[in-house]
Amino acid sequence: MSGFDLGGQVCVVTGGLGLIGRAFAAALHQAGASVVLTDLDHGACVDRAHALGPTALGHGADITQPASLAGLRDAIVKRFGRIDALVNSAAIDDKFEARAAAHASLPEHYAVEQFRRIMDANVIGTFLTCQVLGAPMLAAGKGSIVNVSSTYGLVGPDQSLYTRPDGTQPFHKSPAYPTSKAAVLGFTRYLATTWGARGVRVNALCPGGVENGQAEHFVAKYAARTPLGRMASASDYGGAIVFLCSDASAYMTGASLVVDGGWTAW
Numbered sequence: 001m002s003g004f005d006l007g008g009q010v011c012v013v014t015g016g017l018g019l020i021g022r023a024f025a026a027a028l029h030q031a032g033a034s035v036v037l038t039d040l041d042h043g044a045c046v047d048r049a050h051a052l053g054p055t056a057l058g059h060g061a062d063i064t065q066p067a068s069l070a071g072l073r074d075a076i077v078k079r080f081g082r083i084d085a086l087v088n089s090a091a092i093d094d095k096f097e098a099r100a101a102a103h104a105s106l107p108e109h110y111a112v113e114q115f116r117r118i119m120d121a122n123v124i125g126t127f128l129t130c131q132v133l134g135a136p137m138l139a140a141g142k143g144s145i146v147n148v149s150s151t152y153g154l155v156g157p158d159q160s161l162y163t164r165p166d167g168t169q170p171f172h173k174s175p176a177y178p179t180s181k182a183a184v185l186g187f188t189r190y191l192a193t194t195w196g197a198r199g200v201r202v203n204a205l206c207p208g209g210v211e212n213g214q215a216e217h218f219v220a221k222y223a224a225r226t227p228l229g230r231m232a233s234a235s236d237y238g239g240a241i242v243f244l245c246s247d248a249s250a251y252m253t254g255a256s257l258v259v260d261g262g263w264t265a266w
Contacts, residue, residue: 003248007032010080011245014038014063014129015090016045019212019234020148024087027238028245029056036076036083038063039090063090063125069132076133083136085245088129088184089148091122093177105172115176122180123187130191134200141199146244147188149204151260153181158225165217185256192254201253203244208232208260227262 011028015021016037025048029035034055037045042060049058057079061072076083094105094114103109126147137143157173164170184204191202209222211231223230240259243249258264 004246005032006246009033009084011085012036013087021089023234024241027242031242038072063129064120066128073132085144086133087146088126092118094174101171102169105174107175110174118176119180123183126184137200138198143200144245145202147184147204149184149206150181151206151208151263152178153185154264161221189254196253204256205240206256206258207237208263210234
C-alpha cells in the first residue's frame with residue numbers, strides 16, 4: 001500500500017476553502033503530503049493551513065488571473081522547491097436557490113454575462129492553473145493533475161429534483177455549470193495526451209452531489225435517485241483524491257473517475 005503514501009509530496013488544492021476543497025486538503029494532509037491551500041481570501045487560506053499543521057501553506061490567488069497564479073507558484077517553489085500534484089477544485093455555480101428564478105435559469109433566458117462568468121472561472125481558470133502550476137511539473141518530468149468535474153459534466157441535469165413538494169419550480173439547473181464541467185473533461189483528455197510523454201498525468205474526478213444544508217425535499221429526491229440511497233458527504237471523496245494524486249494511480253491518465261453513489265449508473 002506504499003503507493004498511496006504522499007509523504008514528502010507537495011500537493012496544491014485550489015478552491016481550498018470550499019466544502020470539497022477543504023476535504024481534499026485534509027485527506028492529502030492525512031496521507032502525508034505538504035498541502036498548499038489556495039482560494040480568493042488570502043487570510044482565510046493562511047488560517048486554514050495553520051489548522052492543518054506546520055507543513056501546510058495557505059496563499060490566496062485568483063485562478064482567472066495569470067499574474068496572481070504566478071505569484072502563487074513562486075511562493076510554493078520558494079517554500080517547497082517543487083509541485084508534485086495539483087487538484088483543481090475551484091469553481092463557481094449559479095445560486096438560483098437563493099432567489100426565485102424559474103424564468104432566468106432557463107437556457108432561452110439565461111444571461112450571457114453569467115454564462116461567461118462561470119466559464120471564465122471553471123474552464124479558463126482550470127486552463128490557467130494547469131498552465132502556470134503545471135510548469136514546475138513539466139520541468140521536473142513528473143506530476144499529477146486532478147481536474148474536478150461533476151456528474152453534470154457527464155449527463156444532463158434532472159430538473160425534477162428542483163421541484164418543490166407543491167409542484168412549483170423555483171429555478172432550473174442552468175446551462176453554464178454543466179457545460180463548464182463537460183469542458184473540463186475535454187481539457188483533461190487533451191492535457192493527458194499532450195503531457196503524458198513528459199511525465200505529467202492528468203485525470204478528472206467526477207463527484208456527485210454533497211449534502212450541505214439543502215432543502216429536505218431535494219435531499220430526499222436526490223437520495224431516492226441514487227443507488228446507494230444518499231447524497232455524498234465531502235469526506236467521501238478523500239480516498240479518490242489521494243489515489244489520483246499518488247503513485248497508486250501511476251498508470252492512469254486521461255481518465256474520469258466517477259464517484260457518485262451510482263447516480264450515473266441508472
